[in-house]
Amino acid sequence: MKAFRQLGFLKLPFQRAQSQPEDHRVLALFRNRAELKKAFGDLKEEVERLKDRLKQQEGVTRRVRESLAALETRLGVDETAYPALVFYQLRRLWRSGHDLIERFAAELAAQQEERERRQHLAEHNRGQFSRRQSAEQHLHVVRQLAAQAREHLAELESRRSRLRRFWQFFKRRAVEQAIGHARAEVAAADLTVESASRAAAAIATEPVSEFPGLSLRARQLINLTTIAYAEMMCVRLAVLPLLVMRARDATQRREVIDEYGSREECLALMRQIQRAEALLGAHGGLSQDIRARLQILRRLAQYRDAEEAIPTAESLSSDPGNPTTAAPAGIPNVLAEDTWNIHSVLLR
Numbered sequence: 027m028k029a030f031r032q033l034g035f036l037k038l039p040f041q042r043a044q045s046q047p048e049d050h051r052v053l054a055l056f057r058n059r060a061e062l063k064k065a066f067g068d069l070k071e072e073v074e075r076l077k078d079r080l081k082q083q084e085g086v087t088r089r090v091r092e093s094l095a096a097l098e099t100r101l102g103v104d105e106t107a108y109p110a111l112v113f114y115q116l117r118r119l120w121r122s123g124h125d126l127i128e129r130f131a132a133e134l135a136a137q138q139e140e141r142e143r144r145q146h147l148a149e150h151n152r153g154q155f156s157r158r159q160s161a162e163q164h165l166h167v168v169r170q171l172a173a174q175a176r177e178h179l180a181e182l183e184s185r186r187s188r189l190r191r192f193w194q195f196f197k198r199r200a201v202e203q204a205i206g207h208a209r210a211e212v213a214a215a216d217l218t219v220e221s222a223s224r225a226a227a228a229i230a231t232e233p234v235s236e237f238p239g240l241s242l243r244a245r246q247l248i249n250l251t252t253i254a255y256a257e258m259m260c261v262r263l264a265v266l267p268l269l270v271m272r273a274r275d276a277t278q279r280r281e282v283i284d285e286y287g288s289r290e291e292c293l294a295l296m297r298q299i300q301r302a303e304a305l306l307g308a309h310g311g312l313s314q315d316i317r318a319r320l321q322i323l324r325r326l327a328q329y330r331d332a333e334e335a336i337p338t339a340e341s342l343s344s345d346p347g348n349p350t351t352a353a354p355a356g357i358p359n360v361l362a363e364d365t366w367n368i369h370s371v372l373l374r
Contacts, residue, residue, distance in 0.1 A: 108292035116276035123366040161226040172215035179208040245335035245373040254319040256360040
């Protein structure tokens with residue numbers, strides 16, 4: 027019996043060893059099940075999000091179809107067709123003004139960025155040249171010191187070679203000690219030369235630092251020039267009163283409105299819109315007007331803090347105490363009224 031009991035005790039660990047792979051497989055199945063449940067949950071959430079987006083898109087599509095159907099109905103009747111034409115031509119006039127300002131600001135920014143990039147590269151080259159010159163001077167000095175150390179070592183070794191007599195033993199030993207110090211100096215000088223050579227080579231191959239972008243002063247100047255351009259556009263359209271205001275009102279509405287009068291009034295308004303587009307496209311004398319207005323805006327402009335690139339709208343109003351800052355007739359505060367959607371064009 028004791029022998030069987032001993033065999034039984036010996037058998038239990040063997041059974042446990044056999045059951046361990048089964049336990050690992052069960053744990054792996056549980057882990058896989060948990061991962062699959064998580065992946066299934068993520069997929070369900072993604073499906074719900076896609077369903078919501080699909081519903082939103084269906085709503086947008088339905089509204090567009092309704093708008094197109096309403097516009098088709100309007101264009102089919104003379105009384106409502108002409109106001110619709112005026113409405114969309116006013117929107118086009120506003121968009122044309124915005125596009126002109128956007129291109130103008132983009133050209134200014136591109137020109138200034140090119141100048142500042144060249145200046146950034148020139149400053150890097152100047153700094154690199156100065157550092158490289160200093161490194162080369164240092165390298166020249168340490169090479170001279172290394173050459174002097176070698177000459178001193180050669181002189182000591184030559185002196186030792188002449189001390190061959192037995193009574194010159196003590197002098198020879200002193201010279202050998204000096205030779206040991208000189209060799210250490212030569213080794214240190216060689217290390218210094220190697221380090222200076224690596225430093226000079228590193229300076230010669232160092233890359234140009236990343237361009238940080240337009241400076242604050244440049245962004246402020248571009249914004250003021252853009253504002254001056256927008257103001258001069260309004261001056262040119264001053265001969266067509268309320269046209270800019272009507273164009274702004276049309277862009278703020280989604281649906282066509284019947285507030286443009288009869289057929290004859292609509293035709294007259296469309297002729298004004300065509301004239302306004304021609305005035306906006308004319309560039310004769312525009313540069314001089316922008317420069318003159320820019321000088322005034324630079325004196326008036328104030329900013330909320332030292333890092334702002336867009337001036338406050340209040341600061342660009344005319345200064346009653348200084349008649350020279352008075353804006354020409356027909357100029358609105360384009361920044362306060364966001365004329366031509368100028369805020370979307372200005373640099374931050």
